Amino acid sequence: MTRTRDGASCQLSFLALVIWLIATTSLFANTNERQVTNLAEGVYAIQHKSSNDGNVNGNTTVIIGDREVFVVDSCYSPSLAREDIAQIRQWTNNPVGYLLNTHFHNDHNNGNRAYLDAFPSLAIIAQEETKKDMDLIQPGNIERAPKQIAETIAALKQGKTPGGRTLTEDEKKQVREMLPGLEQQEAEFKTMVYQPPTLMFVDQLDIDIGNREVQVKHLGRGNTPGDAIVYLPKEKILIAGDLLVSPIPYTFDGYRADWAQTLQNMAQLDATTIVPGHGPVLHDKAYPIWWLT
Numbered sequence: 028m029t030r031t032r033d034g035a036s037c038q039l040s041f042l043a044l045v046i047w048l049i050a051t052t053s054l055f056a057n058t059n060e061r062q063v064t065n066l067a068e069g070v071y072a073i074q075h076k077s078s079n080d081g082n083v084n085g086n087t088t089v090i091i092g093d094r095e096v097f098v099v100d101s102c103y104s105p106s107l108a109r110e111d112i113a114q115i116r117q118w119t120n121n122p123v124g125y126l127l128n129t130h131f132h133n134d135h136n137n138g139n140r141a142y143l144d145a146f147p148s149l150a151i152i153a154q155e156e157t158k159k160d161m162d163l164i165q166p167g168n169i170e171r172a173p174k175q176i177a178e179t180i181a182a183l184k185q186g187k188t189p190g191g192r193t194l195t196e197d198e199k200k201q202v203r204e205m206l207p208g209l210e211q212q213e214a215e216f217k218t219m220v221y222q223p224p225t226l227m228f229v230d231q232l233d234i235d236i237g238n239r240e241v242q243v244k245h246l247g248r249g250n251t252p253g254d255a256i257v258y259l260p261k262e263k264i265l266i267a268g269d270l271l272v273s274p275i276p277y278t279f280d281g282y283r284a285d286w287a288q289t290l291q292n293m294a295q296l297d298a299t300t301i302v303p304g305h306g307p308v309l310h311d312k313a314y315p316i317w318w319l320t
């Protein structure tokens with residue numbers, strides 16, 4: 028999911044959220060459960076359920092080396108990031124040494140602080156443009172979020188959308204089911220702290236986490252100015268961030284002219300398993316346009 032780079036509107040508006048929740052319930056009904064896919068020995072992709080306020084969470088990938096663990100993206104809700112951390116601790120005693128933010132959108136990095144709290148020697152990696160955008164946008168996002176959720180809750184409790192439209196009886200029923208989750212999310216965001224990346228790169232960063240090589244690359248602009256991907260050459264696994272989203276790409280912040288070339292660059296990598304920024308794991312380079320079939 029994307030946020031605009033305009034600081035005043037970088038959170039998905041909660042009016043849009045309510046509409047989105049209602050409109051997409053059927054589209055995403057079969058994917059709104061946490062799903063873990065074992066990609067290779069010690070490599071796992073986690074698809075998250077939606078957060079309590081209805082926002083989507085980017086996928087998280089966990090790569091376990093003999094010494095350390097490398098994590099790709101920390102998702103939207105810190106509570107879900109903590110769930111992932113508990114799962115990682117079940118998989119290995121090795122600490123998470125590296126967390127990559129693939130881009131600046133907060134559905135991929137709100138959980139940064141949860142990782143740093145759990146693993147104090149953690150390095151949080153990002154392409155330098157991603158760090159700049161996060162520093163610009165995230166503090167305001169975090170400050171505004173609890174207030175926006177509180178206003179949304181107040182409107183919904185009065186039987187209206189945040190924009191003032193009266194809810195239908197069906198919508199009121201859905202809203203009643205949403206409210207406890209929204210209140211939980213409001214409480215969670217009240218305590219959230221911005222944690223920026225701590226290790227920046229420009230084009231490429233290769234890291235050995237113990238008998239496992241992790242290549243981090245910036246292949247050009249696409250979804251955002253600083254998109255980063257991860258490639259595991261031995262395992263032929265590519266973790267694409269939101270340069271690739273299945274089934275629907277988001278393009279609101281994108282650089283469309285550059286994006287095609289960046290995807291061409293990505294296609295040069297010899298990958299047999301591809302983890303998109305959202306959606307299920309792919310096993311070839313044919314984009315699954317299932318809604319056209």
Ligand SMILES: [Zn+2]
Binds near residue numbers: 028
């Ligand atoms: Zn996303």
